[in-house]
Amino acid sequence: MLDDLKKQASIAALEAIKDGMIVGLGTGSTATHFIRELGVRVQAGLRVHGIPTSEESRKLAVEVGIPLTTLREHPIIDVTVDGADEVSDGLDLIKGLGGALVREKVVAHASKKVIIVVDETKLTGRLGVKAPIPIEVVPFALEVARGQLILWGGEAKLREKEGKPFLSDNGNYILDWWHGPIDQPWALEKQIKGVTGIVDSGIFANVASQVIAATSAGIRKLQRAE
Numbered sequence: 001m002l003d004d005l006k007k008q009a010s011i012a013a014l015e016a017i018k019d020g021m022i023v024g025l026g027t028g029s030t031a032t033h034f035i036r037e038l039g040v041r042v043q044a045g046l047r048v049h050g051i052p053t054s055e056e057s058r059k060l061a062v063e064v065g066i067p068l069t070t071l072r073e074h075p076i077i078d079v080t081v082d083g084a085d086e087v088s089d090g091l092d093l094i095k096g097l098g099g100a101l102v103r104e105k106v107v108a109h110a111s112k113k114v115i116i117v118v119d120e121t122k123l124t125g126r127l128g129v130k131a132p133i134p135i136e137v138v139p140f141a142l143e144v145a146r147g148q149l150i151l152w153g154g155e156a157k158l159r160e161k162e163g164k165p166f167l168s169d170n171g172n173y174i175l176d177w178w179h180g181p182i183d184q185p186w187a188l189e190k191q192i193k194g195v196t197g198i199v200d201s202g203i204f205a206n207v208a209s210q211v212i213a214a215t216s217a218g219i220r221k222l223q224r225a226e
Helices: 002-016 029-043 055-064 101-109 139-152 185-193
Strands: 022-025 049-052 077-082 111-119 133-137 155-158 173-178 198-201 210-215 218-223
Touching (some): 002 077, 002 210, 002 218, 022 029, 029 077, 077 101, 101 111, 101 133, 101 198, 185 198
Parallel strands (some): 022 077, 077 111, 111 210
Antiparallel strands (some): 133 173, 133 198, 210 218
16 A cells, blocks of 8 residues: 555656656655656656666666766756655655665755655654654764764664665765654754764755655645745
C-alpha cells in the first residue's frame, strides 16, 4: 500500500518536468519511483538531463536511459524531485536516512524549484517526532561532533551497515541524532553546521517549494507560503 502511494506521488511530480529541463534526481525509495517513471518518459521522447544526488540514483538513471550532466556544466537546476523522511506543517524537512543528505542538499540549493514526494506517513506537525536527524561528519572528527550533539541533548548513534560504520558517497560517517521535536529548524540547522568536522545535517529548512503527498484519500499538493 505504502509503495503504491509513493509511486502515485512520483507520477504526480512528473507534471512539472518539461522538455529541455535540467532535473535533480533524488535518492531513496520514493525518488526511485520518480527516476523510473522519468525514464519511461525519456524513452518516449522527453528531452531532459539529470543530475543525481547519489551513486545509487546515478546507476538507476543510467539503467533507465536518462542522460546525465554535472553541476559544472549546469550549475543551475530547473527542478529537483526528491523524497523526505519527515515533512512538517511548515514544509521543512528531515532527509538523509538513505545516507545522501549532503549531495541532496547541494542539488536542492542549486535548484530553482524543489518538489518533495512522500506518502502520508511522512507528514508531521513538527520535525524530529518520527525520525532522527542524520548528520554527516568527517571520520577524524567523529567523537568531537558526537560529544557536542550529546551536550545539546539527546542520543547520537553512529550509523552502521553489516557491522561496520556506514560510509556516505563522500567517504564520511553519519551520526543519527535523536534530538526530539524541533521548534526552529532553520536555527538548529545553522547551529549544527557551525561545528567543525560536521559536513552538514539532514535538516532542510526553507528548501521545499512544493510537497506532493499521496494519501489514502488522494494526492495532496502543499505549497510553501511566500
